[in-house]
């Protein structure tokens with residue numbers, strides 16, 4: 085089995101797809117970094133004062149004043165206290181919250197790329213994994229060896245898992261290294277708010293807590309990894325079922341983009357939550373960005389993704405080990 | 412395992428795709444050390460049969476045994492005895508020749524580096540083996556294809572039209588190479604082709620397939636009646652010449668065109684016929700023995716009726 089996985093990794097590397105992906109990252113991350121820096125600069129101009137400490141102190145005083153109001157519900161008070169805590173940390177440690185370091189960029193980058201950009205990178209690798217062997221005819225040499233068909237397919241899937249992890253990891257590392265040139269490399273311990281929950285359309289703040297940024301990042305990248313694995317698994321199935329790599333890639337792109345569109349256009353249509361590609365924004369549960377689809381929670385989303393992966397895998401294996409190879 | 416058992420045994424093999432029966436009720440055996448030809452015109456079902464032999468497609472009916480192991484039930488044991496090229500030898504163009512071989516070696520047990528080295532020498536690819544396959548010529552790809560088929564030290568080599576795209580020198584080389592393999596390694600070879608002449612030159616026994624059915628199995632020697640060779644006659648005037656030839660009992664006319672006549676007749680009686688023609692004032696402008704083609708063979712096998 086190790087030999088088989090080695091074979092698949094070798095082919096993946098020699099096909100240069102992974103390099104293409106690294107190339108895309110190396111070109112795009114600096115562009116995003118520049119855009120982010122521009123936005124921050126403009127925001128600083130709007131506030132008027134260049135001394136962020138003055139602004140921060142004023143914000144803390146404002147919030148402390150609100151706390152003294154007796155009409156404020158208890159959970160709001162807790163939330164505001166957390167906010168103050170966060171801002172005091174910034175002051176004490178001399179951190180300008182409007183000029184974040186590379187870890188903050190990493191966080192923003194993964195939150196924005198989890199539903200479209202990362203899946204596209206994964207599809208580049210996954211969509212031709214099996215179909216390329218079918219269309220080039222090498223499948224005939226692969227399947228006339230003393231190895232069971234399911235083992236051949238499993239070795240491909242395992243190497244796909246490696247490649248997907250490699251993509252998520254390279255995104256993390258490259259976004260840190262490249263954005264750090266502009267934003268600086270500090271900020272791992274920065275406290276970040278997390279733990280928002282939603283119920284009946286209202287944002288629940290009772291479980292909100294502060295978390296060091298490194299911990300938040302670990303969770304955010306972990307969740308994106310899960311989302312990417314699902315995308316990889318579904319693309320893998322498509323690659324088994326569709327002989328042409330181009331069609332397979334087209335199908336996957338269409339599916340991922342419609343997932344994103346559906347989520348924006350008709351979040352109230354309940355059925356779309358069962359469509360895997362509307363569930364890719366797992367990091368939203370961490371950041372507290374309002375969840376567009378009603379009634380979804382993190383476990384539910386992961387459940388939908390997991391179910392899709394399992395069904396895709398079963399379909400791929402059954403079809404691959406039974407079908408006639410007429411390529 | 413029984414020494415005298417056939418290396419490859421096929422019984423009542425059929426394949427139906429959709430409503431079409433592509434291969435029907437095929438039965439044959441390949442013995443140890445034998446070169447077995449599988450002859451048939453385009454679309455006869457050769458590749459489909461070979462795909463079944465190597466487990467790429469499932470037979471609708473019938474049984475395949477390789478080295479005594481049933482292919483369907485003991486796939487691993489059966490396929491370990493086989494090296495094959497199905498249609499073209501498609502290798503990974505973005506890997507070098509050696510990497511391709513090592514890639515497939517990792518899918519088997521017991522392929523040593525020495526053996527890979529030996530095979531590379533055997534197919535005479537030493538000089539280019541570390542270059543990318545996409546830079547190889549077709550002939551080199553064919554040889555690399557054979558190299559990968561030999562990796563597992565198979566008992567039987569299954570080759571689907573291996574001479575496709577090779578030039579005459581390449582074909583001669585391949586023929587010599589296959590003979591050497593059979594001679595030195597005691598391998599059996601199953602080789603498909605649509606060219607009768609090729610099979611005649613290379614094989615011991617042959618099965619002829621047409622429209623999915625076997626129409627003949629037997630030694631190649633008996634295939635074309637040796638006592639009867641196909642002769643082309645150029646005569647002037649042609650018509651009266653044809654009359655003369657038709658009256659001879661040992662001559663069987665086959666085909667007549669504007670300027671020549673093809674007949675089957677014993678080679679050693681050409682002089683005699685020539686004399687008779689000249690005696691009747693018919694000028695003989697050309698006599699030529701012609702290599703029988705698959706078409707002729709079908710004519711012979713079906714007793715003169717044209718196929719389809």
Ligand SMILES: Nc1ncnc2c1ncn2[C@@H]1O[C@H](COP(=O)(O)OP(=O)(O)OP(=O)(O)O)[C@@H](O)[C@H]1O
Pocket residue numbers: 410428431433451452453454455456457458459460605
């Ligand atoms: N997937 C398929 N579906 C339906 N018919 C098929 C399929 N594959 C092959 N055939 C048909 O089966 C017949 C036999 O095809 P096959 O490729 O086995 O012929 P062949 O003897 O190898 O011919 P050639 O000398 O041209 O290689 C052909 O008529 C072909 O059209």
Ligand SMILES: [Mg+2]
Pocket residue numbers: 457458459498571572
């Ligand atoms: Mg063929």
